[in-house]
Every structure is written in structure tokens, then in C-alpha cells.
Amino acid sequence: MVVGDKKATISFSDGSEPVVLPILVGTAGPDVIDIRNLYRATGKFTYDPGFLSTASCQSNITYIDGDRGILLYRGYPIEQLAINCDFLEVCFLLQNGELPTATQKAEFEKLVKSYSIVHESMAQFMNGYPRNAHPMAVLTGLIGGMAAFYPDSLDVNSEEQHELSLLRLIAKMPTLIAMIHTYSRGRPFMFPRSDLSYTGNFLRMMFGTPLSEFQEKKILTRALDRIFILHADHEQNASTSTVRLCGSSGTSPYAAVASGIACLWGPAHGGANQACLEMLEKIHAEGGVKRVGEFMQKVKDKDSGIRLMGFGHRVYKNFDPRAKIMQETCRQVLAELGLENDPLFKLALALEKIALEDTYFVDRKLYPNVDFYSGITLKALGVPKEMFTCIFALARTIGWISQWKEMITDTEYKIGRPRQSFVGSIKRDVPSLKTR
Numbered sequence: 001m002v003v004g005d006k007k008a009t010i011s012f013s014d015g016s017e018p019v020v021l022p023i024l025v026g027t028a029g030p031d032v033i034d035i036r037n038l039y040r041a042t043g044k045f046t047y048d049p050g051f052l053s054t055a056s057c058q059s060n061i062t063y064i065d066g067d068r069g070i071l072l073y074r075g076y077p078i079e080q081l082a083i084n085c086d087f088l089e090v091c092f093l094l095q096n097g098e099l100p101t102a103t104q105k106a107e108f109e110k111l112v113k114s115y116s117i118v119h120e121s122m123a124q125f126m127n128g129y130p131r132n133a134h135p136m137a138v139l140t141g142l143i144g145g146m147a148a149f150y151p152d153s154l155d156v157n158s159e160e161q162h163e164l165s166l167l168r169l170i171a172k173m174p175t176l177i178a179m180i181h182t183y184s185r186g187r188p189f190m191f192p193r194s195d196l197s198y199t200g201n202f203l204r205m206m207f208g209t210p211l212s213e214f215q216e217k218k219i220l221t222r223a224l225d226r227i228f229i230l231h232a233d234h235e236q237n238a239s240t241s242t243v244r245l246c247g248s249s250g251t252s253p254y255a256a257v258a259s260g261i262a263c264l265w266g267p268a269h270g271g272a273n274q275a276c277l278e279m280l281e282k283i284h285a286e287g288g289v290k291r292v293g294e295f296m297q298k299v300k301d302k303d304s305g306i307r308l309m310g311f312g313h314r315v316y317k318n319f320d321p322r323a324k325i326m327q328e329t330c331r332q333v334l335a336e337l338g339l340e341n342d343p344l345f346k347l348a349l350a351l352e353k354i355a356l357e358d359t360y361f362v363d364r365k366l367y368p369n370v371d372f373y374s375g376i377t378l379k380a381l382g383v384p385k386e387m388f389t390c391i392f393a394l395a396r397t398i399g400w401i402s403q404w405k406e407m408i409t410d411t412e413y414k415i416g417r418p419r420q421s422f423v424g425s426i427k428r429d430v431p432s433l434k435t436r
């Protein structure tokens with residue numbers, strides 16, 4: 001950001017002197033009032049629960065224009081990346097700022113594959129968890145535990161170790177998630193292979209068995225790859241902000257990413273596609289498409305307690321640019337698997353039709369978001385609902401680690417320390433035990 005000619009003057013009704021603050025101008029998006037000297041000049045803090053109007057950092061990674069439905073990774077529209085690139089190309093882009101050349105892409109893929117095996121003790125570590133443990137609980141522990149198994153990449157001041165931790169996280173995340181899945185099913189783990197793509201390898205590790213040769217279906221691999229791309233980064237959301245805040249203390253990147261996974265586990269963040277799928281399953285169980293109109297009427301009734309999942313977005317005030325791509329991807333997967341008449345997909349289309357035509361939803365700009373169709377797609381691919389958020393974490397890892405690296409190398413970086421408006425008791429003396 002650069003300091004523009006514009007200034008912000010803040011006046012006070014309590015007689016305090018006005019304060020003039022600089023306005024920082026980015027390459028896109030709202031200008032930012034620089035309040036770093038506000039407390040020093042006035043003794044006052046700002047109050048912004050949820051940080052809805054606060055820019056916590058400067059970043060050149062991801063840009064969102066929620067009013068216009070725009071999502072850019074390093075300047076490239078998400079629609080173009082999802083169609084023209086694979087996930088590892090997007091990983092390279094987010095980490096390095098530019099798309100790879102053909103040579104760079106081949107070298108990067110080879111490097112990632114070389115780090116895909118996990119330490120044998122980590123596999124044994126899995127046996128300490130109950131087989132019915134929630135996958136996100138296990139994943140949080142395993143990623144945090146990577147710092148114990150890979151102590152040669154913990155120096156946050158070493159650029160070489162930054163790259164090493166990045167490679168390990170991207171490469172080992174699919175292996176660990178597949179290991180969690182097969183362990184929960186009591187199935188043998190399938191080790192990664194060097195002749196398969198990143199996403200093809202993940203599907204084989206998730207669903208392959210030693211008894212038969214894995215038959216990769218390119219349409220399914222491409223669909224999952226596209227899901228990864230659509231979820232790779234999303235600016236300063238809750239889990240990314242958590243990674244940055246945790247990492248600002250100088251802790252290891254593994255601990256920082258583990259904190260992001262823990263935040264993502266929250267149902268208001270990473271669990272949206274599972275919640276959407278469960279909503280569709282409930283409607284289906286209660287009568288299917290013929291009950292959609294009745295369901296949507298209940299959604300409009302504030303006293304019904306019924307919520308419409310998969311519509312609207314905290315940031316996108318018109319439409320989610322990822323949703324259309326996800327809908328088409330869902331169609332391709334269902335067609336490939338012979339599930340064109342999937343009842344949940346028909347339900348989704350019926351709900352979408354009403355939401356796009358009914359003035360109640362149109363006026364509130366409740367358009368389908370990326371979660372609306374991703375749950376159906378993942379279910380069709382064979383991913384159980386409890387693993388959905390792990391898939392999200394796999395995709396978002398590159399965003400987290402790229403944001404972490406940007407923060408840790410920022411010359412203005414400081415340990416995060418939000419302030420508060422204290423509303424508790426003022427100083428009081430402790431009475432003796434007898435008088436309490």
C-alpha cells in the first residue's frame with residue numbers, strides 16, 4: 001500500500017483535539033485508514049467485533065470483490081484457473097506469485113511427490129486414536145505433530161526451511177488424510193505412487209485396495225482437482241487469520257497450520273458443505289422435490305427455525321463466482337457415474353430455481369455458494385460426510401502456508417495483539433474468607 005494524498009480527520013465530541021490520519025491506497029478494494037498512531041495520539045482504541053471493517057495486514061495473494069462476485073489468485077480470475085490449470089499449478093502460483101512454465105511445473109510436481117511419504121512413526125501414531133474419532137480431531141493432532149518429526153524445517157527466519165515446510169505440508173496432507181480415512185474403515189493403507197497425478201494419487205490412497213489395480217477416471221480426478229482449486233485460498237477468512245495470528249508469535253508453520261485446521265473445523269466455517277448435504281438429505285427423507293416449496297416457505301418464516309444452507313455468503317453480496325463452476329463440475333461427476341437422476345441433485349436444482357425467482361431470496365441476494373454443490377459432488381465421489389472438512393483443509397493448506405510466509409517475511413510484521421473495551425469490575429479489595 002502507498003500513502004495517498006487523502007487524509008482522514010477524526011473529530012471528537014468530548015473536546016479532544018481532532019486527529020488527522022493517513023489513508024493507504026492499495027491496487028484494488030477500499031482505501032484503508034491507518035490508525036496505528038490513534039491510541040498514542042488520543043488514548044482511544046477502535047471497536048470492531050469480528051474485524052468486519054479492519055484490515056489486519058497488507059497482502060498481494062488473493063483479492064475478493066464481494067459486490068461484483070470476483071475472486072482473484074495473484075490477479076488471475078478463479079474461473080480461468082479452475083478451467084485451465086491443475087491444483088499444483090495453483091499451488092505454485094500462490095506460493096511464488098506467477099504460474100509455472102512447463103519445466104517449472106514438471107520439476108515442482110516431481111518435488112512434491114518426493115515428499116509425499118510420511119514418517120513411519122506417524123503411521124504408528126495413528127494407532128493411538130479411536131477408529132471412530134472425528135477425522136478433523138486426528139488431522140489437527142497429526143499436523144501439529146509434524147514439528148516433532150521434521151525439526152529441520154522449524155526456523156521461521158530461514159527461507160530454505162520455509163520452502164521445505166511448504167513442500168512437506170502440500171505433499172503429506174493427502175497422505176495423512178487418506179491414512180485417517182482408511183484407518184477409520186479398518187482398511188490397509190495404500191502408499192503414494194510416483195506415476196499418478198497429485199489428485200489421482202489421493203483418490204487411490206483413499207479408495208484403492210491391494211486386491212485390485214486402481215483405475216483412475218480422469219473426469220473424477222479433474223473434478224476433485226477443481227474442488228481443491230476453488231478452495232485453495234480466500235483472503236483473510238477465520239482460519240487464515242488464525243494461521244497468521246498463531247504464526248505471528250514465531251511458532252512453527254506446522255503449529256500455525258494446525259491452528260487453522262482447528263478453526264476450520266467449526267461448523268460456521270469449514271462444515272458448510274456437510275450442513276448443506278444434510279439439509280438436502282432431510283428434505284429428501286421428508287418427501288423430496290414435492291416438498292421443496294413447503295420447505296422454502298418455512299425458510300421465509302423467521303419463527304420456524306429452518307435455515308437455508310448453501311445460499312448467501314459473508315463476503316459475496318451478489319453471487320459466489322465459484323458456485324457456477326461447482327455446479328457444472330457436479331453435473332460432470334454425476335454423468336460419469338451414471339447418477340444424472342440423483343435425487344439430491346434434483347432437489348438442489350429445485351431449491352436453486354426457487355431462490356433465483358422468489359423475490360424474498362432475490363432481494364436478500366441469497367444466491368447459491370460453492371458449498372451448495374460441493375457436498376453432492378464429494379458424496380458422489382465416495383467421500384463420507386465426516387471427511388468433507390478434511391478435503392477443505394487439504395485444499396486450503398497452500399493458502400494458509402502462503403499467507404503465513406507472506407506475514408513472516410513482512411517488514412511490518414508484529415505479533416498479533418487485539419485490544420478490548422473492558423466492561424468488567426474496576427479495582428476492588430479482596431475481603432477475608434470470613435466475610436465473603
